[in-house]
Amino acid sequence: MTSKDRLKSEIMQKVAEYYLIEHSDQEFFPGKSRVKYAGRVFDERDMNMMVASVLDFWLTAGPYAKQFELELGKFLGVSEIIPVNSGSSANLVAVTALCSRKRGEQRLVPGDEVIVPATSFPTTVAPLVQNRLTPVFVDCGIADYNLDINQVQAAISSRTRAIMFAHTLGNPADMDAIMQIVNEHNLILIEDVCDALGSTYDGRMLGTFGDIATLSFYPAHHITLGEGGAVFTRSHSLARIARSVRDWGRDCWCEYENPTDGKCGRRFEREIPGIAGYYDHRYYFTEIGYNLKLTDPQAALGLAQLEKLPDFIDVRKRNFMRLYSGLEQWQDYLTLPRWHKKSDPSWFAFPITVRQDAPFGRKEIIRYLEDNNIETRMLFAGNVLRQPGFSEIDCRIIGELPVSDHVMQSTFFVGVYPGLNNKQIDYMLDIFTSFMQASLR
Ligand SMILES: Cc1ncc(COP(=O)(O)O)c(C=O)c1O
Numbered sequence: 205m206t207s208k209d210r211l212k213s214e215i216m217q218k219v220a221e222y223y224l225i226e227h228s229d230q231e232f233f234p235g236k237s238r239v240k241y242a243g244r245v246f247d248e249r250d251m252n253m254m255v256a257s258v259l260d261f262w263l264t265a266g267p268y269a270k271q272f273e274l275e276l277g278k279f280l281g282v283s284e285i286i287p288v289n290s291g292s293s294a295n296l297v298a299v300t301a302l303c304s305r306k307r308g309e310q311r312l313v314p315g316d317e318v319i320v321p322a323t324s325f326p327t328t329v330a331p332l333v334q335n336r337l338t339p340v341f342v343d344c345g346i347a348d349y350n351l352d353i354n355q356v357q358a359a360i361s362s363r364t365r366a367i368m369f370a371h372t373l374g375n376p377a378d379m380d381a382i383m384q385i386v387n388e389h390n391l392i393l394i395e396d397v398c399d400a401l402g403s404t405y406d407g408r409m410l411g412t413f414g415d416i417a418t419l420s421f422y423p424a425h426h427i428t429l430g431e432g433g434a435v436f437t438r439s440h441s442l443a444r445i446a447r448s449v450r451d452w453g454r455d456c457w458c459e460y461e462n463p464t465d466g467k468c469g470r471r472f473e474r475e476i477p478g479i480a481g482y483y484d485h486r487y488y489f490t491e492i493g494y495n496l497k498l499t500d501p502q503a504a505l506g507l508a509q510l511e512k513l514p515d516f517i518d519v520r521k522r523n524f525m526r527l528y529s530g531l532e533q534w535q536d537y538l539t540l541p542r543w544h545k546k547s548d549p550s551w552f553a554f555p556i557t558v559r560q561d562a563p564f565g566r567k568e569i570i571r572y573l574e575d576n577n578i579e580t581r582m583l584f585a586g587n588v589l590r591q592p593g594f595s596e597i598d599c600r601i602i603g604e605l606p607v608s609d610h611v612m613q614s615t616f617f618v619g620v621y622p623g624l625n626n627k628q629i630d631y632m633l634d635i636f637t638s639f640m641q642a643s644l645r
Contacts, residue, residue, distance in 0.1 A: 212259060219255050220248035234631045241553060241579040241619035242424035245516065250508040257504035269503040270460045275510050276434060279402075280409055284443035286435040287503065288450055291398040291420025292327035293496040294433035298394055298416045299331035301435075301446040302366070304491055312337055312392070316365040317600065321351040322608040325584045326591065328370050328396045333597050340364070340600040341589060343607045347542035349555060349583060349615070350377040352607070353385075359602045360389055370396035372583075373555055373617065374520075376405040376547035379413050386414075394418075398433070401426040402517040402550035416442060421502075424621075426516055426550060427509035429502040445491065453493025456485045516622045517550045523620035523629055524551040530633035534640055537562040553617040555583060557610070564643045566614050572639045578618060578632055586612025 205213075228247070230237070257268050265287065273285040288294050303312045312318070314336035320329055323344040332339045342355035349372040356367065367386065371377055386393050393414030397403075401419055403410045411417030416439070419425075421432035435446050448454060455474075458467045465471045471485045531540055539557040543549050558566045570580045587608035588594050589601070618632060 212256070215255065215259070216252050219251050223248040223251050232625075232627050232631075234627075234634075235577060237577065237628075239578045239619065239628045239632055240621070240623060241581050241617065242621045243623050244423040244428045245512070245622045246428075246505075246509070249511070250505055253504040253508040254501050257501040260500070262500040264499060265497050265503065266460060266500040268500045268507060269498065272503040272506045272510070275507060277436075279510060279513065280411060280436055282412060282436045282438060284437050284440060286443060286446045286450060287498045287506075288433045288435060288496045289498045290431050290496075291396075291418060291422065291425070291433040292330070293450075293494075294398070294418035294420065294435045295327055295394075295396060296331040296334065296494070297446050297449050297496060298418050298435050299335050299337070299368070300449045300492075301442055302392060302394070302416065303335050303337075304445045304449070306441075306445055306490070310392075312365055315363065317359075317361060317363040318366040318368050318394075319351075319356055319359045319364060320368050321370075322587045322589055322601075322605045323349060323372070323583065323585075323611050324588050325370055325396070325398070326588055326593070328368065329588055329594065332368065333594075337366075338363070338598055338600060340602065341605065342602045343605045344372070344611065345542075346557060346607050346610065347539050348375055348377075348544070349373065349541075349611065350375060351382075353378055353381045355602045356382070356385055359600075360385070361600075364389060364391065366392035366394060368394040368396065370398060371400040371403060371410050373541075374400040374403050374549045374552040375541065375543050376400065376403050376410055376549060378544055379405040379408075380546070383413060398425065399552035400550060402513065404548045404550075405544065406546040407548075411436060412438070415439065416446070421506065421509075425552070426520070427506065427513055429498065429506045429509070432498050432502050432506065448491045449493045450496045451493065452495055453489045453491035454486065455488045455490040458486070519622040519624075520551050520620050521549075523622075523624050524549075524554055526626065526629045527554050527618070527620065527632065530629075531556070531636060534636065537564075537640070537644075551620050553581070554620050555615055555617040557615040560610075560614070564639075566616055568643070569639055570616055573618070573632075573635060576635045578635055580616045580618055583611050583615045583617060586615075 277285045317338045317340045319340045322341040340359045343352045395414040395417040397411040398420035416437040419434045421429040474483045
């Protein structure tokens, strides 16, 4: 062993010790410990991977990022993975790539209509606005919170080119019905899988139905890189455009290796019309792009998280079912989530809607849960059109969106993430029971 290797091994050992002292064994004290809706779940391996990458000090996307692409691709069964710095960036890259000139007739152009549910995360809709596409808003279902298929049918016009939606809180949308519409009208499908990594429909991984899909690795999600996200697609040409959009818009595809003459072998031989001589391919821009790359320490963490992903998914499903069994008795007052018989959701969270005729409102139940140290969240933006930032966008709206308004008024969610175990789930159920008993007296 060289002195460098010995030092590294000592550092790793110390980091593992530090993890054990500082982060492991968080004992749960009912009523005192916070029952979070989500959070990072990690161990000494995650810390060691990140530290190893910091010791390498590559910093920008490098060897760990390349490995992360490969491993995530294996999990999803998709060859083209484009890591980015957030789920919002992933959505921006995906939509912008679909608007590229390089796609010729297939490209989305300003004014093209994209059907999207009004009950959305804001940055599922924002890239449509940013690319001057016209969102056409449809309502959602009350217990599955996914886009309403009948309204999608009603939304189709001669300008409709695409459908974009998130599988809400990990719950797969009805992919048979959606694919039928997509195929019938020759539409592009963009799946936001940010909340649904590992969910399947009819045995098939979400994100593999459409043309392009997105993931988020923010700490609330199924795996975390701190911040982070990814675009994935089966299309090599679309992936190449997406990488360019992510990497400043440049044409050069030398990502992790940089041979002197570039991977194209003609790095210094690019002709630019109107300019005498040749230009460097690294500075040859064929897209309006950004810099949305992730860093190598993030990717190193992602690799350790991916090792745990199958277990994380199992715990999410188990926690969900335990909550469901305990809450079933209150269904006269609370609408519990519903999922398609062909789907196997890798749940992000447990959504609940307070029924209109319940003798209490969302405000009362949330206050009670929060006072008892149980974290709650709203279903993201609710009806995104009620949000001030979206009040002046050019769009088309199908109907009055009553369900999206109801969601905004009456829906919330609690956690099922792998940081929770039976003790916390049972504590949550006890608190729900004491609230119901007091409210129904
Ligand atoms: C459905 C959905 N899409 C997109 C995003 C954006 O992801 P990020 O927070 O990584 O930007 C989120 C974030 O939670 C989300 O839930």
